[in-house]
Amino acid sequence: MALNIGRTATAIALVLALGCGTAMAQTASPPSYADTIASMARQDGLLPMFVDQAAGKVLIQLPPPASDGVMTRVIHHTALRTGVGSAVTGLDRAQIGSTNILAFRRIGKRVVAEFENPRYRALAGSIEEQAAARDAFVGSTVWAGDVVATAPDGSVLVDIAGFLTRDAHGIVETLRRAGQGTLRPVADLTLVDPAAARSFPDNLELEARLTFAVEGPGPVLNQIAPDSRLVSFDVRHSFIRLPDAGYQPRRFDPRTGAISTVVTDFSAALDAPMVTRLANRFRLVKTDPTAGRSTVVEPIVFYVDRAAPEPIRTALVEGAQWWAQAFDKAGYIDAYRVEVLPEGVDPLDARYNVINWVNRATRSWSYGQSVVDPRTGEIVKGSVLLGSLRIRQDMLIFEGLVGADQTGTGGPNDPQEVALARIRQLSAHEVGHAIGLLHNFAASTQDRASVMDYPVPQIAIREGGLAFEDAYAVGMGAWDDFAIDWLYADADQATLDAKAEAGAQQLRFVSDGDARVGGDAQAWGSLWDNGADPVAELDHLTQVRRIALDRFGLAALPDGSAVNDLRRRLVPIYLYHRYQVDAVAKLVGGLDYGYPVKGDGRETATPVPAVTQRAALAGLVATLRPEALDLPEPLLGLLAAQQSGDGDPQHDIEVFAGRQGQVFDPGSAVEAAADITLTALFAPQRINRLVDAGRRDPAALGLGETLDAVTSAVFAPATGRLAEPARRVQARTALTLAGLLRGNGLSGTSAAVIDGRLQALSARLKASTAADAVQRAHDRWLGAVLTDRERLDQLLTADRFETPTPPGSPIGAEACWHCE
Known part of the structure; x- marks a missing residue:
């Protein structure tokens, strides 16, 4: 019994001792400011910065907080030191992320980093109005860290690692949207790079290495990354001094x-x-x-x-x-x-x-x-x-x-x-x-x-x-x-307004919102086009294209190139007219308008003259004729050449697809070219405008006239080697129009007009008496499909007759407002 008591007393004493030690540890003073920075290299600049290369640590020193707790404000943005190297993801080397006003604020024993929201404010209001505007709209607290040490002047040291190693650039979400897998940070492989820390009078530059584990990596990461299960990025953080008040907005x-x-x-x-x-x-x-x-x-x-x-x-x-x-x-x-x-x-x-x-x-x-x-x-x-x-x-x-x-x-x-x-x-x-x-x-x-x-x-x-x-x-x-004169020249507001009005009177201006969508109404806003007369330029480019195609062959290849490379080099030549087609199509059902302000005399949009619209329609129809789409016979033999070895992604995605196995399929090229014209001309928005134009002006080009012009030309008899290209265009035309009836973009009147024309076309095709047996079979098959809704839906849903058009514009984002 005595032995047990002794053991219990000893245990109690040990517990008390441990408890006292813990309490003493908890109440021990944190390291002093001087001790904290003693072994660190100091960099003076926008903010004092202390770097410990051996420990992999970076501290920044923040001023004493103001009455609202804010210690400093800077402009902050990220940039990628290293990118994916892929057009699909858009994560490029040197890409800049979003820009924010970043405030460091002290709250108790911690410092938080928050992005403020200056888009909503009350600049000329009272203090209360300014506070009400500020507090009404959400901000974003993006990080919080402990105060490491406090300097004698009340400024504090914070370890910035947590701020730098978060996914501030949005890498995870960007790769998810690009179909490249689900990413999660790997803590052990994510760290600050102290060797990259730089301090200057007006900016701090810091970097972190971010590594992510990838679940289900997509084709781009599988192609590019050495190990697609782990991807690493070096992300730059720039902290920039707020500009002074001398700038005049x-x-x-x-x-x-x-x-x-x-x-x-x-x-x-x-x-x-x-x-x-x-x-x-x-x-x-x-x-x-x-x-x-x-x-x-x-x-x-x-x-x-x-x-x-x-x-x-x-x-x-x-x-x-x-x-x-x-x-x-x-x-x-x-x-x-x-x-x-x-x-x-x-x-x-x-x-x-x-x-x-x-x-x-x-x-x-x-x-x-x-x-x-x-x-x-x-x-x-x-x-x-x-x-x-x-x-x-x-x-x-x-x-x-x-x-x-x-x-x-x-x-x-x-x-x-x-x-x-x-x-x-x-x-x-x-x-x-x-x-x-x-x-x-x-x-x-x-x-x-x-x-x-x-x-x-x-x-x-x-x-x-x-x-x-x-x-x-x-x-x-x-x-x-x-x-540049309007944007930068010294001038008062009245002078600037006068300059803007004079410029609008003399020069056309069409920006992205009225140019990038195929069905846009603005007649003069197109990409990769040329000339004051778009129809004349289309005719010129078709001549350029024909000259180039007639001589296209081995001469297009540098010495030593694989002959199979001709397939890739053919695409931009065969489709050389593609963007001028878009420009001409915009004249059909098109309007001329600017971005007016009240009183500048350009407030009203005006339709493209009917004679210009009909000329544009004729120019577009010409691009669908089989003689314009056929390729010379000697070239087809060269295009059949094959390539051995591993595939080149640049080549593989930039050639015409086909249905003839490994050899080149000229019919697929015909379909791709026809789709360019048909998609541009029969954009739902354009179709609806053509219907409305006929209501407002009986002399205007209308939808019925447009459909008749296209179908009469496309279904004109063709013989010999031109018969098959003609049939490819015929099928594409009929299926394109039928596909429009399955979507939600058409008005009821537009759908009725198209349906009526398809019904009439179907009846004519089903009654075909073409002398050529293949043409007769094709006509009757196509006519039957157009009136068999179940069969038509199956064909369109399964995309059995889709022919992907190789990319023309740079590969990647479809809408790119600050790029080319």
Whole structure:
């Protein structure tokens, strides 16, 4: 018994001792500020930063909190140091993420990082009004961390690792939407990179390595990643000093082509708009504010990535430098320049506006991005991402048009020289986005008035051949000069309004919202088109296309190339007219309108004249004729050539599909070309406008006339080698119209008109007495299908007769408002 008591007493004493030790540990003072930073390397800049390379730790020092708890505010954005290298995912090297006003706020013993919401505010209101506007709209607290130590002046040290290692760039969601699997962070493989930490007077640059485990990796990750089950990204975080109050915001005007930031001001007067738009632009301050022309305090400088090889690098500098002309005309002397990025400079550093050279597994868009202060619209950094495969695709097209033997000759028809001329345009275009400009897809209809359009080469026909001496414009167009003058020139509001009105009277402007959808009503907004007369240009391009196809063959290949590569090189030549078809189709049921403001005289949209619409319809019908779609016999033999070895994804997705096994199927090419015309012409929105036009003006081109013109031409007799291409187009036409009746886009009247025409066509085809047995069988089969709803639904649902059209525009995002 005594033994048990002794043991119990000992146990109690041990527990008490352990408890006291725990309590002492809990109440022990945290490490002092001096002890915490003693072994760390200090970097002074926007915020003091302390780095411990060995421990892999980065601390930042935040000022003492103000009365509202806020310690500091900065502009924050992410960027990708490393990308996927895929057009499908869009996660490119140097891609910039969203820009936010980031506030660090102390709450008790912790520091939180929150994204504020300056889009909703009450700038001119009382303190109470401002607070009410601020508190009415949700913000985003994105991280919280413990105070590591407190300095004698009340500032605090925080370990920023948790903020940096979260998925701030949205990688998980982006890859999920792209069908590349379900990702989850791997904690042991996600860490801050202290070697990348840099501190400068106006910015901090920090990086983290994020690794994700992938469940069910998609085809892109399986193709590209060394181990598609684990993917790693280096993500940059830039913290930028808030610009001072010296910047003067500029009110957006819809007629000027500026990119805008939308804000809602609840303190606006009752007779003033509450929702306003601010034009995004760099700050330019004249050294002599009273002078019409003056040098500037700080010029806009863009740097070309040293990763771009020569002679491409020089071409990028030359093209981007064109904007200096427009700034000079706007009254700024030496206010804009372009240089090669100095050796050793980090292209992701927020202090530099950079034209980045980006590699991908397949060709894709190039981008112009900006980091914009969301409070004012001031651009604080420009970033351009140029896809490196664009110039190679251009070379492929130009060699297909004039022959690979012209490469390196140095003449005007040298594909390399033409491709370099094209990339100068691309460089200027993307910088245009980065300095604050939208697309202008009407510029190509006004003597190449802007680099902000998507240009196609102007090709002359001379002595039966093609000539490229004036393929691309050089320098700024009239629209570019106008847009920079309005956006950047010193002027009061009345002068700016007058400039915008004058520009709208003289120059067409059509941006993305009225140009990218095939059924758009705007007649003058198209991508990759050319010429003041779209119908005449379509006729010209069909002649260019025919000349190129008639000579297309081994001459289109560089020496040593696999003959099978002709299949890929054929596509852009065979479909060379595809974008001009879209431009001509927009004349049918089209309208001419701008972006007017009340009182500028352009408030009313006007229909395209009926005579122009009928000419456009005739031009489109011509592209469906079998003689326009047939390929010469010798070429078909070359296109049958095969390739051994592993597949090349660039090749595999950019050739015509087929139903003849491994050999080339000319019928599938015919169907793809026909679909381009039929899809553009018979967009549901266009069909509905044609019905309404007939109601409003009996002389207008209507839906019935349009259908009759197409079907009478498509179902005209064809014999010999042209009979099969004709049958392919006939089937595509009938099935396209029938498919429209299954969707929700048509009005009741539109559906009734189409159904009536199909019924009549079906009756005529079922009664076919064509002399050719194959044609007769085809006619009767197609006629029977059109009136057998169950059979038709099965065919359309199963996509049995779908022929995918190879990509024309860069592969990736379909709608790309700040890219080309």
